[in-house]
Amino acid sequence: MTQKAQGLSDRLCDAADNFIKHIGHIVMWGNGILILVIILQVILRYGFGKGLVMLEELQWHLYGLGIMIGASYALVTDSHIRVDIIQAGMTQKWKNRWELFGIIFLLLPFAFVIFDKSLDFFYESFRVNESSDAPLGLPFRWIIKCVIPVSFALLILAAISRSVRILNSMLKGRSDGNR
Amino acid sequence: EEKPVLLKVPTTFAAALPGLGTTTTWIAERIELASNGSLKMKIYEPGTLVAPFEILDAVSTGKVNAGYGISGYWEGKMPGSSVFSTIPFGPEAGEFLAWMYYGNGRKLYQKMYDDAGFNVHVIPCGIIAPESGGWFKKEINTVEDIKGLKIRYYGLGGKVLQKLGASVSLIPGGEIFAALEKNAIDATEFSMPAIDTRLGFYKIVKMNYFPGWHQQATLFELLINKNTWNSMSPSQQMLMEIICKAATADAFAFTEAIQAKAMVENVEKHGVQNKYYSKEILAAFEKAWYEVADELSTTSPFFKETWEDLKAFRSEYAMWTNYAFLPRGLDK
Amino acid sequence: METGDYFVIAMFLTFVGFLFTGFPVAWVLGGVAVLFTLIATISDTWFGTMTGLDYLTLGMSVNRIFKYMDNWVLVALPMFIFMGLMLDKSGIAEKMMESMQELFGKINGGLAVTVTVIGIVLAASTGIIGASVVLLGLLSLPAMINQGYSKTLALGTIASAGTLGILIPPSIMLVIMADQLGLSVGDLFMGAVIPGLLLGVLYILYILIFSWLKPSAAPISKDRRPIEWRMILDVFKTILPPVLLIIAVLGSIFAGITTPTEASGVGALGATILAWYNKRLNFSVVVDVMKGCFNTTAYIFAIFLGATTFALVLRCLGGDEFIERILTGIPFGPHGILLIILGCVFLLGFFLDWIEITLIILPLVAPIISTLGFSINGFGVVSNPELLWFVILVAVTLQTSFLTPPVGFALFYLKGVCPPEIKLIHIYKGVVPFIILQLIGLFLVIIWPELVTWLPAFVYK
Ligand code: NA
Ligand code: NA
Numbered sequence: 009m010t011q012k013a014q015g016l017s018d019r020l021c022d023a024a025d026n027f028i029k030h031i032g033h034i035v036m037w038g039n040g041i042l043i044l045v046i047i048l049q050v051i052l053r054y055g056f057g058k059g060l061v062m063l064e065e066l067q068w069h070l071y072g073l074g075i076m077i078g079a080s081y082a083l084v085t086d087s088h089i090r091v092d093i094i095q096a097g098m099t100q101k102w103k104n105r106w107e108l109f110g111i112i113f114l115l116l117p118f119a120f121v122i123f124d125k126s127l128d129f130f131y132e133s134f135r136v137n138e139s140s141d142a143p144l145g146l147p148f149r150w151i152i153k154c155v156i157p158v159s160f161a162l163l164i165l166a167a168i169s170r171s172v173r174i175l176n177s178m179l180k181g182r183s184d185g186n187r
Numbered sequence: 188e189e190k191p192v193l194l195k196v197p198t199t200f201a202a203a204l205p206g207l208g209t210t211t212t213w214i215a216e217r218i219e220l221a222s223n224g225s226l227k228m229k230i231y232e233p234g235t236l237v238a239p240f241e242i243l244d245a246v247s248t249g250k251v252n253a254g255y256g257i258s259g260y261w262e263g264k265m266p267g268s269s270v271f272s273t274i275p276f277g278p279e280a281g282e283f284l285a286w287m288y289y290g291n292g293r294k295l296y297q298k299m300y301d302d303a304g305f306n307v308h309v310i311p312c313g314i315i316a317p318e319s320g321g322w323f324k325k326e327i328n329t330v331e332d333i334k335g336l337k338i339r340y341y342g343l344g345g346k347v348l349q350k351l352g353a354s355v356s357l358i359p360g361g362e363i364f365a366a367l368e369k370n371a372i373d374a375t376e377f378s379m380p381a382i383d384t385r386l387g388f389y390k391i392v393k394m395n396y397f398p399g400w401h402q403q404a405t406l407f408e409l410l411i412n413k414n415t416w417n418s419m420s421p422s423q424q425m426l427m428e429i430i431c432k433a434a435t436a437d438a439f440a441f442t443e444a445i446q447a448k449a450m451v452e453n454v455e456k457h458g459v460q461n462k463y464y465s466k467e468i469l470a471a472f473e474k475a476w477y478e479v480a481d482e483l484s485t486t487s488p489f490f491k492e493t494w495e496d497l498k499a500f501r502s503e504y505a506m507w508t509n510y511a512f513l514p515r516g517l518d519k
Numbered sequence: 520m521e522t523g524d525y526f527v528i529a530m531f532l533t534f535v536g537f538l539f540t541g542f543p544v545a546w547v548l549g550g551v552a553v554l555f556t557l558i559a560t561i562s563d564t565w566f567g568t569m570t571g572l573d574y575l576t577l578g579m580s581v582n583r584i585f586k587y588m589d590n591w592v593l594v595a596l597p598m599f600i601f602m603g604l605m606l607d608k609s610g611i612a613e614k615m616m617e618s619m620q621e622l623f624g625k626i627n628g629g630l631a632v633t634v635t636v637i638g639i640v641l642a643a644s645t646g647i648i649g650a651s652v653v654l655l656g657l658l659s660l661p662a663m664i665n666q667g668y669s670k671t672l673a674l675g676t677i678a679s680a681g682t683l684g685i686l687i688p689p690s691i692m693l694v695i696m697a698d699q700l701g702l703s704v705g706d707l708f709m710g711a712v713i714p715g716l717l718l719g720v721l722y723i724l725y726i727l728i729f730s731w732l733k734p735s736a737a738p739i740s741k742d743r744r745p746i747e748w749r750m751i752l753d754v755f756k757t758i759l760p761p762v763l764l765i766i767a768v769l770g771s772i773f774a775g776i777t778t779p780t781e782a783s784g785v786g787a788l789g790a791t792i793l794a795w796y797n798k799r800l801n802f803s804v805v806v807d808v809m810k811g812c813f814n815t816t817a818y819i820f821a822i823f824l825g826a827t828t829f830a831l832v833l834r835c836l837g838g839d840e841f842i843e844r845i846l847t848g849i850p851f852g853p854h855g856i857l858l859i860i861l862g863c864v865f866l867l868g869f870f871l872d873w874i875e876i877t878l879i880i881l882p883l884v885a886p887i888i889s890t891l892g893f894s895i896n897g898f899g900v901v902s903n904p905e906l907l908w909f910v911i912l913v914a915v916t917l918q919t920s921f922l923t924p925p926v927g928f929a930l931f932y933l934k935g936v937c938p939p940e941i942k943l944i945h946i947y948k949g950v951v952p953f954i955i956l957q958l959i960g961l962f963l964v965i966i967w968p969e970l971v972t973w974l975p976a977f978v979y980k
Binding site: 032033035036037038039040042043045046047049050053064067068071072074075076077078079081082085087088089090091092093094095098103106107109110113114115117118119121122125126128129152153155156 | 537538539540541542543544545546547549550551552553554574577578580581582584585587588589590591593594596597598601780781783784785787788791809810812813814815816817818820821822824825828925926931932934935942943944947
Binding site for chain 3: 195237368
């Protein structure tokens with residue numbers, strides 16, 4: 009690869025990572041809203057003796073959104089949990105090789121399968137305009153189901169970006185593959 | 188020409204629960220022998236393959252070729268679907284099966300899935316005896332006592348109590364005990380006496396009310412992916428139908444057989460009082476139920492169609508009910 | 520052995536092999552599952568095996584992932600993480616820890632004992648293993664490191680005390696177990712109390728003895744003051760607000776006033792108000808906490824995503840039958856069979872989440888246990904005392920398993936909130952003594968089943 013191509017791909021990776029981070033920085037406030045929703049429910053339940061199924065469901069909608077979208081964010085910030093016992097003694101070159109291997113043969117296939125299959129899953133729900141199973145629950149269950157394909161598309165984007173960076177740094181012979 | 192078929196069957200109730208879970212095991216133990224090995228069934232405990240509420244999606248899309256449970260679990264996808272599992276003030280097992288097999292029941296049941304675009308073949312597969320009408324901490328003497336009650340109640344019956352001013356939730360079976368103990372709920376229903384006993388409600392609440400006005404009979408279903416069903420030979424299909432009918436008889440007999448003993452034990456060993464709802468309360472429940480059914484008819488076309496058909500069947504059957512049976516229970 | 524068995528064994532080995540490359544646990548779990556689906560499909564097509572596993576079947580993992588999303592119990596997890604991060608980033612947690620240990624005076628290890636006690640209180644209020652480990656780690660690790668505690672003692676204490684949460688009621692694990700076996704949740708909760716407290720006491724004794732033998736590993740705070748009324752009053756003043764918060768949150772769950780989810784939300788808001796009251800709250804702290812909470816929750820759940828797919832594939836390959844054959848072919852007497860069953864549970868704890876293990880093992884072995892003829896004293900009150908005792912043994916074993924290297928979910932969660940200079944190997948070393956304590960506790964419950972059955976009999980007499 010020429011230097012120019014590398015520069016371009018670096019910029020594309022930056023753009024992808026920044027995009028994911030921006031989404032994360034918006035979605036992360038969901039936890040703040042979650043606190044408020046829970047407080048509202050507590051006030052209603054203990055102050056007015058009312059429990060609202062809708063509020064309870066809204067809680068897991070917010071939580072579900074956070075945990076799923078977060079997967080790609082945690083990949084960009086490189087904070088997924090690793091067993092770093094052997095890795096600690098590896099050279100950077102081998103670390104990069106294993107990382108690239110892992111992304112291509114473990115992460116990407118997994119992310120692709122879930123992404124592909126979740127499209128059907130979402131569509132089936134959308135088709136029958138699924139709502140909550142509870143009589144007084146939230147309508148439009150397919151909206152939250154749609155979070156699965158979206159979050160795994162972001163995860164695939166983050167994984168590709170990360171692998172391009174590692175590839176670049178391996179080609180350049182740089183020792184720093186992680187950002 | 189016939190190929191051996193292995194049905195992988197995720198279920199909605201633990202196999203340990205009498206009547207709710209034992210029926211699938213009963214079938215699985217017999218089908219292989221009866222079919223000379225051409226049909227096999229592998230039963231998966233709830234959640235081991237997919238969670239109960241995901242079974243319809245998994246079977247319809249072919250991720251798994253069969254599933255077992257009750258139609259009430261698909262309320263979110265087809266509002267009113269519980270009508271094929273149990274109906275408040277609805278038929279007892281005999282009348283329910285009469286409508287299902289010799290009325291329009293089965294036709295409408297399959298039509299519900301077809302119209303909603305689910306690629307499944309449904310077979311009624313097990314029916315159980317009446318459930319108990321609930322466990323209460325305090326006596327229920329008037330309809331006023333329902334108002335403000337925090338109660339766990341299933342399906343359409345829950346909607347009825349909600350209408351009468353109760354705050355109704357549908358906590359999963361395993362969490363009811365803790366909720367009762369911590370006063371998160373004042374009352375609950377789960378299933379029949381023999382099953383409720385296993386969950387230990389008698390340790391906290393001592394008043395077990397009858398009759399189970401909301402669940403006089405509960406029908407279970409075997410869902411088979413339609414492609415799988417169509418690939419089966421006529422003899423395999425026939426055998427599935429027959430074994431499900433046999434399972435229906437067996438589940439009914441079994442659940443009828445084990446309740447009285449549990450009720451006696453509740454009284455003698457655990458100090459439980461078995462109570463019977465007053466006529467006034469039952470009348471109020473029934474009135475509220477017809478209001479609920481009317482509301483549901485306006486929002487769900489297939490419920491309306493099914494409900495009208497069932498009502499027609501029942502009004503004809505009423506002649507028989509009125510003359511055929513001996514008075515029983517507390518009417519005697 | 521059947522073909523499926525080779526697949527199952529190969530899948531476990533591949534998983535462990537890839538794990539040590541240092542690639543994230545979550546993706547190793549998910550990737551190995553996809554890889555073995557491919558292998559099974561090829562094998563079915565060309566080599567005549569009958570696993571029935573293919574791309575379509577693998578699609579069930581999406582339904583399973585959704586089951587983690589619509590789980591209202593787990594909503595408490597990000598909230599407890601938020602509470603922990605807020606107390607940590609606003610400096611309240613460290614101050615509280617430092618003050619509380621002053622009450623231990625000249626005794627080495629006072630801080631570690633404080634952490635354990637808080638761990639037990641936490642355990643009595645949440646039933647989610649990830650939540651208590653992460654919260655405890657955030658609250659107490661910085662304080663312990665600052666005071667010069669040995670990393671291993673600090674990490675071992677946090678991991679083990681944090682894991683007690685799945686044993687001491689309320690415990691979601693026990694709820695699911697009761698559901699599986701049609702047992703009374705009340706019996707299981709009461710049955711777990713004494714074994715759980717017993718383990719807590721063993722931890723505390725160990726910490727005190729170890730710190731006495733090796734004071735340098737658990738130093739006393741430098742600016743320690745002698746115990747006197749004035750000091751106690753000071754301590755009281757410092758810790759009162761955060762302790763009140765924790766008592767309010769945990770106490771309300773324990774008293775049954777609120778659900779864990781409600782309490783966790785109140786706790787998160789309470790911690791924010793506390794930070795504001797102490798003039799530590801500003802926009803950048805809020806952003807930091809939001810980012811940290813979002814990120815931490817995500818990598819904990821990523822493991823669930825991978826694990827649920829792994830478990831699905833394992834089950835489709837016949838993992839259940841494999842375990843069944845091992846368990847039903849055991850030639851020893853009742854106690855031998857019991858130990859082998861517990862051994863299997865322990866080993867599975869290396870690879871699978873407790874939900875999966877509970878689902879696989881319990882329905883399988885419960886009928887076996889009833890036939891072994893243990894006569895367990897139920898004091899005439901507990902119905903099915905054998906099964907109750909057995910389930911509690913399984914629960915203790917699982918809890919031990921989560922603490923045990925190389926694959927221990929509690930260890931991973933703790934690693935997630937540690938500063939980067941702390942490596943997994945430190946955590947591994949730290950938990951070893953506590954695993955031994957766990958085994959001692961397990962042994963005591965095996966030889967004295969009354970430790971389990973007495974309390975439920977007493978309470979529900
Ligand atoms: Na707990
Ligand atoms: Na482990």
